[in-house]
Amino acid sequence: MTALPTSATATALEDLAAALGAKVSTDPAVRASRGHDRSHLPWEPPSAVVRCTSTGDVSTALAICHRHGVPAVPIAAGTGLEGGANSTADAICLDLSGLDNxxxxxxxxxxxxxxxxxxxxxxxxxxxxxxxxxxxxxxxxxxxxxxxxxxxxxxxxxxxxxxxxxxxxxxxxxxxxxxxxxxxxxxxxxxxxxxxxxxxxxxxxxxxxxxxxxxxxxIPEATGVAICSFPTLEACTAVVLATLTSGVPISRVELLDDVTVDAVNRYSGLGLPVLPTLIFEFEGSPSAVAEQSGTVRGLAARHGGTGWDYADDPERIGRIWRARHDALPSYAALVPGSSTWSTDVCVPISRLAECITLTKADTDAHGVLAPIVGHVGDGNFHLAFVLPPGDEGALAAAAAINGRLVDRALSMGGTSTGEHGIGLGKTASLAKEHASALPAMAAIKHALDPRGILNPGKVLAG
Amino acid sequence: MTALPTSATATALEDLAAALGAKVSTDPAVRASRGHDRSHLPWEPPSAVVRCTSTGDVSTALAICHRHGVPAVPIAAGTGLEGGANSTADAICLDLSGLDNxxxxxxxxxxxxxxxxxxxxxxxxxxxxxxxxxxxxxxxxxxxxxxxxxxxxxxxxxxxxxxxxxxxxxxxxxxxxxxxxxxxxxxxxxxxxxxxxxxxxxxxxxxxxxxxxxxxxxIPEATGVAICSFPTLEACTAVVLATLTSGVPISRVELLDDVTVDAVNRYSGLGLPVLPTLIFEFEGSPSAVAEQSGTVRGLAARHGGTGWDYADDPERIGRIWRARHDALPSYAALVPGSSTWSTDVCVPISRLAECITLTKADTDAHGVLAPIVGHVGDGNFHLAFVLPPGDEGALAAAAAINGRLVDRALSMGGTSTGEHGIGLGKTASLAKEHASALPAMAAIKHALDPRGILNPGKVLAG
The missing domain is CATH 3.30.465.10 (Uridine Diphospho-n-acetylenolpyruvylglucosamine Reductase; domain 3)
Incomplete structure (x- = not known):
């Protein structure tokens, strides 16, 4: 990440300015604002930002980058979590946020x-x-x-x-x-x-x-949402599996661990029992929603669920979902000035409780605060490291825990990322996960991008 | 399709026999039986058949084929419809039907x-x-x-x-x-x-x-099936779209055109009105199935549906589905000794009625018998050309109609095949459909199979 603008970049910039005029910006504020996503991963301001508003603009810009062998890094909203849109100083940033039709x-x-x-x-x-x-x-x-x-x-x-x-x-x-x-x-x-x-x-x-x-x-005719506490993580995954096998076409099922429940209780004054908690969402006709929620309520009771709270009006639905939506701000509020680093893995549902339990033991053992929420119907969960300001030790501990989390997920037949992607942050994880397939991925990359100009260093490391 | 066994093939055969012994067969009957799928497309007996029973067998065989630059053509059940498993005389057939664990x-x-x-x-x-x-x-x-x-x-x-x-x-x-x-x-x-x-x-x-x-x-708790006639194809697609938009999680919705209904009436004595006909299948709890079918029955009535016949017991469900399952044998029975050639395209649902109507006009104009069934919820339909024995004119007319069908589907934003694949039969269609992307496909093919030994001539022509 110490790339400097090269003479190739300088020449490409001249061509870009000639072809795209005012769409090319070298303003330092623009370059800094469009050079990174929301991760903690390294980035540098790109040498220029091309504010594309059409496919033709992107084509023109890439043809120039290709001709000169200059890296091109696309970005739009910049909400990524693994550095996939982070720039280097020798790169041209393609800002796609103006492709908004x-x-x-x-x-x-x-x-x-x-x-x-x-x-x-x-x-x-x-x-x-x-x-x-x-x-x-x-x-x-x-x-x-x-x-x-x-x-x-x-x-x-x-x-x-x-x-x-x-x-x-x-x-x-x-x-x-x-x-x-x-x-x-x-x-x-x-x-x-x-x-x-x-x-x-x-x-x-x-x-x-x-x-x-x-x-x-x-848009579904009716929606119902329920929240329910469970004695253990195992009970949560058991009720989710029973729900899926029963054929109930559940539209959401979210897990909040005890640490998350405690955090949102403090942040939003919710007063929920500090236990593993599931939020279910049902969609369909009013009678279908009623039947689905009744079925799942029965399954929840059979697995030790308590405090089943059901809502089918928008206001009360919103109140239940607040426990989930407030999770991220509630984490940050736990430690003044802290930042959060959210990672994700995905495992077979049958291994989810074990994977979360082992991961919580790891974070506890290392004194790292890392609450968990999960898209439990997919076996996908997020660990959000809460990092005190300037605490390099906590960052290093989080990085090590993250590495062990990926290894644990892979050993269970899972994947290093269910939805955040590889970006810069997980290229080593990808190499572990797909050791056998990596040469084929590299061959495809080389076939489609022989000069290696497209978002270099992302997904496949160098 | 005039490839002859080459000296490379002969050498490869020696290596294969040494490595895989009795799994390698050059028996003419075996070679003939494993050299083709169910299409009318050209094929030749491969030079040998390797009866693979493990991933290792396939790996061994491909390593040898690769070393000698000899084509390898995989086949398992051989039920394809576009020649994707058809061999040439210089090829080694990899019979995967023994990989049955x-x-x-x-x-x-x-x-x-x-x-x-x-x-x-x-x-x-x-x-x-x-x-x-x-x-x-x-x-x-x-x-x-x-x-x-x-x-x-x-x-x-x-x-x-x-x-x-x-x-x-x-x-x-x-x-x-x-x-x-x-x-x-x-x-x-x-x-x-x-x-x-x-x-x-x-x-x-x-x-x-x-x-x-x-x-x-x-396995769903309950299943219900209904059959219903409609005045026009447009009414059929309108009721399907209304069903999809309503969020009814329909598990199947099959269209039978009037020619198909007439054919199955004759073949199976069903006595259905000779009109465009839909068969719906619903799954879920008994009450969900009842509600879904009630909703769709109402939508069908609003679009001119008549003769709604509903069943939720296995015997009557089987009787309703017979109209669909007997379609293919009923076509063959229309013309003694005939063979059928089934092609498929897929278009946006809003264009389906128009696409089928224009296609029926084309078959009628050329005197070709070609009934239609469709997976109408996807916009996918099958045209089954019924070809009298030895009628080269009908085959040529069918080929021309098939070409126009593909062009029509593409002009409507659809695809040249929804589910049969490209195989040998539709390589020219693919080149039309993906003219812009074809070089990228070829680059990927070359990156992963630089010697071009894997099922050559399929998907990408030569």
Whole structure:
């Protein structure tokens, strides 16, 4: 991370300025603001920021970067957590946040096409007028292109899948500026190699996404939410497995560990029992929601669940979800001035309780505060390290715990990241997880980006 | 398709015999039986068949083929419809039907791992003992590896997705014999390039699948099925769209055109009105099934549906589904001695009625008998050309109609194949559909199979 602007970068900057004029900025404030995501990982201001507003702009910029062998780092909302959008000083940053047009809403086909910089909130505002919604994505508002690039998911994956299951097609600019389309509007296709899925989750290292066609969904007629405490983590995963096997089409099931419950109690005055806690969400017709919640209430009781609290009106639903939505700010409030570092792994559901228990023992043993929330229907959970200001020891301990967490997840047949991606932060984890497949990944990278200009150092380390 | 055994092939055969002994067969009957799928497309007996029973066998065979630059063509059940498993005389056939072990059923995680040659029926027989099912796949029994290789789907894709959404991970043998794993048992992963999806649907041209880990599902508590006639194709697609938008989690919705209804009436004595007809399937708790079917019955009535016939007992359910299951044999019975050629496309649902209407006009204008059934919830339909014996004119007319069908689907934003794959039959269609992306596909092929030995001529023509 000590790259300096090279003469190639300087020449590329001249070409970029000639081709794209005022869209190219070397203003230090702009470069600093667009040089990094929300992680703690290293970054440097890029040598310039190209404020792209069209696929053509991205194509022009990449053709120039390719010609001169200059790194290009795409960014949109910058909400990533593993440094996937972090720049180096020799790089050109492609700012995609100006690609913010909703191009088409296909109410008759339950699909929509948007430019990559469109925010999830903007998409959902536009869809709402058609009675539609796009339920996939992280808690934080993010760009659709960023979500596709990282293979994001969030709380609704248990019902709606991740971005992988919801991107129907992409417009992608390849390393040399060539523009390709990877899919049309058919709901399914068996035509040729599935490039859509190859670019989803590739974090801008194989091409830059500029347009995304998504599946969208009808807004459910009714919604119900329940919160329930359990004696153990094992009881939580048992009730989730029973729910999934029963065929109840649950739309969310979120786990809060005892530390999280304690934190949100303090932060939001909730008064919840300090126990492993699940929040369930049900969708459908009013009677279907009532039946689903009744079934799950019975399953919860059979596994020692207590304090079942159910709501089907928006105000009380919002109050229940507050325990989950306030988790991150409540963590920061535990230690004045602290920052949080959120990591994630995903394991088979049958190993989830064990994985969390061992991880909590590890954080306790090292005196690191690290509450846990999880998308337990997928076996995916987040450990949020709460780092006191300037405490290098805590950061080092967190890094070591994170490494052991990844090893533990892999030893259980899981993955080093369920939804945050590899970025800069987990390239070593990827090399462990996919030791056998890494040469094939590298071969594909080299085939599509022979000069190695696309977001170098991300996903595959150097 | 005039390749002859070369000296390279002869040398490879010697090495194969030395390494794999009696697993290598040059028996003419074996070579002929394993040299082709169920399509009308050209094939030749391969020079030998290697009856693989392990990943190691496949690795050994591919390493030898790679060293000598000899084509390797994998096959398992041989139920493909686009020539994807058809051999040439210079090729070594890798018969994977002996890879027939169910390796693991994860009832606690709703997943299973099987060898590639395991038949869907065998998997479901084993799953049933755990109260589980794998609902994805074509009407015909097929191997799990073949289904994954072609990106197969079938009638349940509207609820459960295709093989793309249901393969969690693969063991793949690369061109040079290297064995890789593309995923573990996590329900989702954002770790690195999505090689799982790259190999799913690649039809053995990028690597040979030997083990597949799948999502599996609880057997639904109750099932209900309804059949209903509609005045027009437009009414059919309107009611399907209304069903999808309403959020009814329909598990199947199949369209039979008037010609199909007429054919199954004759073949099975069903006495159905000769009109566009939909068959709906509902799953869930008994009350959920009752509510879903009531909702859809109302939607059907609003769109002119008549003769709604509903069943929730297995015997009557079977009788309703007979109209769909007997479609293919009923077509063959229309013309004594005829063969059928089934093609498929997939379009946005809003264009489906128009696409089918124009296609029926085309078949009528050319005097070709070609009934239609469709997985209408996906916008996917099948045209089954009924070809009188020895009628070269009908075959040529069908080929021309098929070409226009693909062009029509593409012009509507659809795809040249929703589930049959490209194989040999649709390489020109793929080149049209993905003109912009084809060089990227070719670059990936070259990166993973530099000598071009893996199922050559399939997916990408030459």
């Amino acid at each position: 909703i191009l088409r809403i296909g109410a008759d086909d339950l699909d929509a096409t948007v430019q990559a910089g469109v925010m999830k909130s903007a998409l959902n505002a536009a869809l709402a007028g058609h009675g539609l919604t796009f339920p996939v994505g992280p808690g934080v508002d993010a760009s659709v292109g960023g979500m596709a690039s990282t293979g994001a998911s969030g709380t609704t994956a248990v019902r709606y899948g991740t971005m992988k299951e919801n991107v129907l097609g992409l417009t992608v600019v390849l390393a040399d500026g060539t523009v390709i389309k990877t899919g049309g509007r058919a709901r399914k296709s068996a035509a040729g190699y599935d490039l859509t899925h190859l670019f989803v989750g590739a974090e801008g290292t194989l091409g830059v996404l500029t347009e995304v066609t998504l599946r969208v969904y009808g | 169910i390796l693991r059923i994860g009832a606690d995680d709703l997943d299973a791992t099987v060898q590639a040659g395991v038949m869907k029926s065998a998997l479901n027989a084993a799953l049933a003992g755990h109260g589980l099912t794998f609902p994805v796949g074509p009407g015909v029994d097929a191997s799990v590896g073949g289904m994954a290789s072609t990106g197969a789907s079938g009638t349940t894709a509207v609820r459960y997705g295709t093989m793309k959404e249901n393969v969690l991970g693969l063991t793949v043998v690369l061109a040079d014999g290297t064995v890789i794993k593309t995923g573990g048992r996590a329900r989702k992963s954002a770790a690195g390039y999505d090689l799982t999806h790259l190999f799913v649907g690649a039809e053995g041209t990028l690597g040979v699948l030997t083990e597949v880990t799948l999502r599996v599902y609880g």
